[in-house]
Amino acid sequence: MKTLSQTSLQSSARQAMRSRGMMRVCAKATADIRSSAALRVPLDKAHTFNAKFVPFKDVQSHTASGETYSLDEVVYRSKDGGLLDVQHDIKALSAYGPDYWRALFDARVGTTSWPFGSGVWSKKEWVLPGISDDDIVSMFEGNSNLFWAERFGREALGMSDLWVKQCGNSHTGSFKDLGMTVLVSQVNRIRKLKPGSITAVGCASTGDTSAALSAYCAAADIPSIVFLPADKISLAQLVQPIANGALVLSIDTDFDGCMRLIKQVTAETPIYLANSMNSLRLEGQKTAAIEILQQFDWQVPDWVIIPGGNLGNVYAFYKGFKMCKELGLVDKMPRLVCAQAQNANPLYAAFHKAQGLEGIKEGYAPMKAKTTFASAIQIGDPVSIDRAIMALKDCNGIVEEASEEELMDAAARADRTGMFNCPHTGVALAALTKLRERNVIGPKDRTVVVSTAHGLKFTQSKVAYHSKQVPNMSCSFANPPVQVREDLGAVMDAIKTKFSL
Numbered sequence: 001m002k003t004l005s006q007t008s009l010q011s012s013a014r015q016a017m018r019s020r021g022m023m024r025v026c027a028k029a030t031a032d033i034r035s036s037a038a039l040r041v042p043l044d045k046a047h048t049f050n051a052k053f054v055p056f057k058d059v060q061s062h063t064a065s066g067e068t069y070s071l072d073e074v075v076y077r078s079k080d081g082g083l084l085d086v087q088h089d090i091k092a093l094s095a096y097g098p099d100y101w102r103a104l105f106d107a108r109v110g111t112t113s114w115p116f117g118s119g120v121w122s123k124k125e126w127v128l129p130g131i132s133d134d135d136i137v138s139m140f141e142g143n144s145n146l147f148w149a150e151r152f153g154r155e156a157l158g159m160s161d162l163w164v165k166q167c168g169n170s171h172t173g174s175f176k177d178l179g180m181t182v183l184v185s186q187v188n189r190i191r192k193l194k195p196g197s198i199t200a201v202g203c204a205s206t207g208d209t210s211a212a213l214s215a216y217c218a219a220a221d222i223p224s225i226v227f228l229p230a231d232k233i234s235l236a237q238l239v240q241p242i243a244n245g246a247l248v249l250s251i252d253t254d255f256d257g258c259m260r261l262i263k264q265v266t267a268e269t270p271i272y273l274a275n276s277m278n279s280l281r282l283e284g285q286k287t288a289a290i291e292i293l294q295q296f297d298w299q300v301p302d303w304v305i306i307p308g309g310n311l312g313n314v315y316a317f318y319k320g321f322k323m324c325k326e327l328g329l330v331d332k333m334p335r336l337v338c339a340q341a342q343n344a345n346p347l348y349a350a351f352h353k354a355q356g357l358e359g360i361k362e363g364y365a366p367m368k369a370k371t372t373f374a375s376a377i378q379i380g381d382p383v384s385i386d387r388a389i390m391a392l393k394d395c396n397g398i399v400e401e402a403s404e405e406e407l408m409d410a411a412a413r414a415d416r417t418g419m420f421n422c423p424h425t426g427v428a429l430a431a432l433t434k435l436r437e438r439n440v441i442g443p444k445d446r447t448v449v450v451s452t453a454h455g456l457k458f459t460q461s462k463v464a465y466h467s468k469q470v471p472n473m474s475c476s477f478a479n480p481p482v483q484v485r486e487d488l489g490a491v492m493d494a495i496k497t498k499f500s501l
Contacts, residue, residue, distance in 0.1 A: 309377025
């Protein structure tokens with residue numbers, strides 16, 4: 001329940017928004033929301049906010065080597081070849097107190113004010129504080145629903161406080177939209193500042209990244225190129241970049257092979273790399289964590305379970321929660337669980353070998369990923385391995401795995417309670433099931449499962465499961481259609497058999 005002071009602060013924030021021209025746009029086809037945004041007066045101290053690239057190793061070691069890069073530079077690695085991270089000026093942001101930030105973010109939810117109607121850009125000051133509203137490329141992504149999975153939690157797990165964050169309820173059907181709006185917006189800015197510096201944007205993908213990249217580039221009229229492993233993604237994933245006009249290269253290799261090629265291409269051409277080694281995307285993805293806190297009225301859940309492939313999203317969620325804690329919006333962090341498919345589980349293998357997080361880095365080794373229904377996380381050499389390990393260590397996290405049968409059964413069982421899960425969400429649900437069985441997660445623990453994509457992108461796997469056409473899998477929750485002839489008696493017999501009438 002909101003306190004009187006919280007209500008007053010929200011009211012003050014709304015009044016401040018009105019004074020800055022941030023009211024909802026009137027529903028007129030002639031309204032020019034970009035022009036309205038240009039007239040808006042920014043926060044008084046917004047000019048002090050800034051973000052820059054720093055070596056990730058500096059973040060790990062809590063040191064400052066002095067190596068920094070502007071976000072307007074085309075750079076992906078530090079001088080020693082390590083990952084980069086986007087670092088915000090927390091001191092400048094802390095000029096506004098936590099009550100102000102909470103009230104401001106809450107007041108922006110659900111508006112049509114450009115660009116704050118987006119779940120990502122409603123946190124603009126924490127994402128890309130220096131970008132002009134006119135350079136932003138947004139489809140009002142984010143603001144995805146967080147729902148109480150009451151029946152599944154109660155019947156399958158004996159839980160009373162299970163929630164699912166539906167990040168797949170987005171423009172292209174996956175959480176990748178959250179990061180791509182940020183990356184493409186920054187590319188849009190760079191192309192205006194330095195004409196000719198970037199001719200196209202490219203990525204290697206297991207499906208969802210290519211869909212998001214092609215859509216946002218199409219919206220900005222920027223050419224896009226996607227490298228896809230041949231015959232390893234769903235038809236729905238394949239058709240999205242084709243429909244959006246991307247150059248689609250179907251390559252006879254796996255994701256890791258596509259990744260090696262795109263890195264070589266972007267090193268030799270003015271094609272901008274859009275994979276998650278580019279930390280700009282993580283700035284957008286971290287807003288899903290902030291949204292979860294908002295949706296719980298700024299109360300912190302006990303657990304957040306995230307499917308893990310390239311592992312950038314594990315770090316992104318950590319980063320969102322950490323930023324809220326650093327700026328005083330919350331006073332603790334949730335424990336994170338990284339859920340991996342058994343056929344692509346290099347982080348779990350290291351975690352299991354080390355019997356925990358201590359020594360996990362020393363025990364880590366890339367692997368050749370095997371085929372999994374959770375194709376978007378079929379990655380054996382994750383780019384963000386160091387990021388994920390740091391995140392898990394800092395929040396006392398856990399790594400769990402799920403076999404093909406476990407992930408498909410978990411998805412199907414949850415579907416029976418009204419969901420429609422992608423296989424990757426099945427991995428997270430199966431991991432949750434195992435942790436409940438061991439009582440690592442308690443029956444009353446507030447737990448959030450992150451659903452990373454929409455189930456409609458993976459209907460082939462559901463058809464195979466419910467048709468019992470998956471080799472060496474019992475498909476325990478299959479629900480195949482019943483074939484009956486055009487006869488009332490036959491129809492009634494089928495109904496009576498099903499419902500024991």
